[in-house]
Structures are given as structure tokens and as C-alpha cells.
Amino acid sequence: MYKDIIDAIGNTPLVELPTFSPKRGIRIFAKLEGHNPTGSVKDRIARAMVEQAEKDGVLTPDRTILEPTSGNTGISLAMVARRKGYRLKVVMPENVSRERIDLLTAFGAEIEFSGADQGTNGAIAIAQTMAAADSQYLMLYQYGNAANPLAHYETTGPEIIRDLPEITHFVAGLGTGGTLMGTGRRLKEYNPDIKVIAAAPQPDDHIQGLRSLEEGFVPPILDLSLLDGRIMLKGEESFRMTAELLRKESVFAGVSSGAVLATALHVAQRLDSANIVCLFADGGWKYLSTQLWTKDYATLQDAVEGTLWW
Numbered sequence: 001m002y003k004d005i006i007d008a009i010g011n012t013p014l015v016e017l018p019t020f021s022p023k024r025g026i027r028i029f030a031k032l033e034g035h036n037p038t039g040s041v042k043d044r045i046a047r048a049m050v051e052q053a054e055k056d057g058v059l060t061p062d063r064t065i066l067e068p069t070s071g072n073t074g075i076s077l078a079m080v081a082r083r084k085g086y087r088l089k090v091v092m093p094e095n096v097s098r099e100r101i102d103l104l105t106a107f108g109a110e111i112e113f114s115g116a117d118q119g120t121n122g123a124i125a126i127a128q129t130m131a132a133a134d135s136q137y138l139m140l141y142q143y144g145n146a147a148n149p150l151a152h153y154e155t156t157g158p159e160i161i162r163d164l165p166e167i168t169h170f171v172a173g174l175g176t177g178g179t180l181m182g183t184g185r186r187l188k189e190y191n192p193d194i195k196v197i198a199a200a201p202q203p204d205d206h207i208q209g210l211r212s213l214e215e216g217f218v219p220p221i222l223d224l225s226l227l228d229g230r231i232m233l234k235g236e237e238s239f240r241m242t243a244e245l246l247r248k249e250s251v252f253a254g255v256s257s258g259a260v261l262a263t264a265l266h267v268a269q270r271l272d273s274a275n276i277v278c279l280f281a282d283g284g285w286k287y288l289s290t291q292l293w294t295k296d297y298a299t300l301q302d303a304v305e306g307t308l309w310w
């Protein structure tokens with residue numbers, strides 16, 4: 001029982017994926033962030049960033065929250081803002097899926113579109129210009145806001161330790177880096193031997209929610225020295241794994257979850273025993289229009305090209 005919807009964020013289920021275990025001794029688990037109120041991991045950071053801004057006294061009822069986002073953070077902020085009575089404007093590339101636009105509109109957010117060809121970086125630049133020109137806007141800026149990793153340090157990390165004290169590896173997608181940094185830091189404090197591995201798109205490819213550092217923007221909250229590895233995948237492999245996840249385990253997750261699962265399986269190849277926790281950032285609902293679950297992947301080659309370890 002929760003006092004309101006914001007209180008119902010977090011405490012998502014950790015579910016084993018037995019059919020993906022490549023050998024005895026290797027167990028793979030998924031933390032299903034699609035079970036959050038708006039269906040993604042970003043509910044955690046939306047709550048944290050808004051409540052931090054309230055505490056700092058910078059978020060007042062006369063201001064409008066402004067955020068560049070490819071979707072999930074905007075939807076989570078829209079939920080938190082509506083519940084708490086704030087206005088929200090999101091800036092996002094015009095090619096994001098229809099479902100995301102409709103959801104944001106349902107929650108009462110205003111949308112400013114940026115050019116599709118400039119991706120998330122274009123949205124960030126436009127939002128920064130708007131915030132600089134008008135002090136009515138308060139940009140929470142998930143890429144540089146310490147409350148983003150802190151939300152994971154305080155909630156995601158402790159939940160995993162509580163549910164699977166014997167965790168050896170943690171794999172998550174790299175977007176802002178908040179999930180990897182906050183959860184990773186908490187896990188390494190608990191047991192320094194736990195490895196933290198990022199899933200990212202290959203430089204010329206695109207996986208919704210994830211970013212390639214090779215494109216030139218490194219989020220200020222990202223500290224690469226905390227990562228033990230980063231695996232770069234093709235979008236197509238992420239799609240195929242997302243489809244396989246539903247076919248083999250009945251788990252309906254978003255595209256970045258396919259990338260995370262593929263990364264976990266590449267990591268597992270090098271190991272004899274491990275308890276690998278994958279963070280699945282969202283559910284599949286927002287990706288239905290891609291038809292990814294009904295595609296034929298028979299001709300896809302093994303798509304992993306670059307594996308980079310520090």
C-alpha cells in the first residue's frame with residue numbers, strides 16, 4: 001500500500017531468465033523496470049530530480065520544468081509534475097515513436113520538437129538555448145544532475161543487493177550513465193569484486209535510449225573509470241534479442257533490454273560461474289509500432305563487432 005503513485009516507484013521484480021543460461025554455474029537475472037508507474041526506470045530519477053529541486057528551493061510553482069529527452073525521462077517527469085502540480089515542457093527529436101508523443105500529451109506535457117537528424121544532442125542544444133533565454137524555465141538536465149545517479153545509489157542498488165546478495169556482474173544500458181554510475185557505485189561499495197558493464201550502440205548505429213560516446217558527447221555524470229567494460233552492439237542485434245526474450249521467457253521488454261541481454265551473454269562467454277543482473281529499463285509497449293516481435297531475424301549475422309575493455 002502506497003500513499004500515492006510517486007511512492008509506488010521502485011521495488012521492481014528481479015526475475016531469473018533460465019533459458020538464457022549458457023552453462024551450469026551461470027545464472028542470468030533481469031530487473032524489470034517496466035513495472036514502474038509509467039513503465040520505465042526513469043520514474044526513479046524523475047522523482048529524485050524534482051524532489052531535489054524542491055529541497056534546493058529552485059522549483060517554485062511559477063516555473064516550468066524543461067527537459068531534453070528521447071522519451072522515457074519526459075514521460076516520468078510528466079507523471080511526477082502532474083501529481084505535484086508543475087508545468088513541463090520536453091524537447092525531443094521529431095522521429096521518436098508515436099506512442100511516446102501520445103503518452104506525454106496524455107500526461108499534459110508540452111512538446112517542442114527538434115530535428116530528427118541531430119538526435120538527442122540536437123534536443124539538448126535547443127533546450128539549453130531556451131533555458132538560457134528565459135529564466136521561467138528550470139532545466140533539471142538528467143545528463144548533469146547528481147540526483148540522477150543518486151536515485152540509483154539509494155534505490156536500485158540496495159534493491160538488487162537485498163534480492164540477490166550473491167550478484168557478481170551488473171549490466172545496464174548507457175544513456176545518461178545514471179543507472180550504471182549510481183547502481184555500480186553502490187554495488188562496488190557492497191562488494192568491490194562486482195563487475196559493472198555497459199551496453200552501448202556501435203558508433204554508426206542507433207538503439208533507442210542508449211548513446212554512443214563516440215558521437216562526441218560524454219554526459220558530465222559519467223565516470224568511465226567506474227566501468228569494467230563496455231560492449232557495443234548493432235541495433236539489429238538488440239531487436240533480435242528483445243524478440244527472443246519474449247519468445248523464450250515471455251518477458252516483454254523494450255529494445256535497450258535486448259542490447260543489455262546480448263551484452264550479458266557476451267560477458268557470460270568468458271566465465272564459468274556468475275550471477276549476472278541485467279537491468280531492463282522499460283517494457284515493450286512503446287516499441288510495438290516497430291513490429292520487432294514479428295520480424296524474421298534468420299539472416300542476421302552475429303552482430304557484435306567491437307568489444308572494449310578497460
Ligand SMILES: Cc1ncc(COP(=O)(O)O)c(C=O)c1O
Pocket residue numbers: 072073173174175176177178179180208209210254256257281282
Ligand atoms: C529505454 C532506455 N534504456 C536505457 C536507458 C539508459 O539509462 P541511463 O540514462 O540511466 O544511462 C535509457 C535512458 O534514457 C532509456 O530510455
